[in-house]
Amino acid sequence: MPRTVGQVLDQEFLQVRAKILELAAFFDRLELAEPGAVDQRQLALLQQGCAILNDDEGEKAKRVQMLFSREYNPQWRQEFSL
């Protein structure tokens, strides 16, 4: 029994608001941290993940998962000689 858009928004608004605040506070902590070496790949992944949240396309959870996934190589069995 799928919920309506309004029901989803009403029921989850406060939880999602809290999660957005957590993200915002994390990026503030990055900004305020002492300068030092940064793993640019990690930083870029987090920024790209946030961009997915705000784009116009669907399947956001699946796309975030794929963003953080290693690539599948269909030739792996030949390369492993298995």
Next chain:
Amino acid sequence: MYYIDPHIHMVSRTTDDYETLAKMGCVAVSEPAFWAGFDRGSVDGFRDYFRQLTEVEPRRAAQYGIQHFTWLCINAKEAENVELSREVIAMIPEFLDRPNVLGIGEIGLNKNTKNEATVFLEHVELAVQHNQQILIHTPHLEDKYQGTRMIMDMLLGDSRIDPSRVLIDHVEEHTIEPVLEAGFWAGMTLYPVTKCTPQRAADMIERYGSQRLMANSAGDWGPSKPTAIPDLILELRRRGHSEQAIRQIVYDNPVAFFSQSGAHFDFVPPESRNMEQSV
């Protein structure tokens, strides 16, 4: 609501947890063999572990009216030691006739290496030779997609494997669809940080339906919540799912899948139990 946890590592949990599970409606658990948190040094270490899974845990569970079933293997984390893995695989048949053994598991991949794939294939051969069901572990985090695809390549490349007798666990949003489309059973693991929340599991149920889909806690020695399935039940109730639909995920589906193990799944539904059986 009565439920079954199809993937939980009770050797890592206290007896108090069995009591809590029973109070929350758990009537059966299935416990795949897994990594102990350290690499074991000998085949005898695994023999003792399998005695724990087939002798000790069923007794401990029965005190609380919970039926205990299990799966045997050497896990992927220890598969880099191929020699030990082969000794363990050769020893497993000693235990396959034990009454609570449902099959081979949780086999799978961890870092998607050649040794892991080699040991995985040898476990699959063992399962085929002994007509056993298979329970699959898929890797964590960034290795999950690649590893799940590799596992499916190996299983679908073997015509002797019937996907309907294989449960692929720890599916998430990017792996659930190919697993179900290929005819396998899929398990969603409700586990903090590295796997899936009850909310996301409910999303996947709504998107993909409840056929061949289960949920588990994978409660173990790490940060995990053995009572995660009741959390999913609550989330589905909040969203207006019927009791019958929820029951299919948390009770009917595990019973249907495990029943393919034949006589080893001697499950007694709670409504058919008498006091002597249930406590």
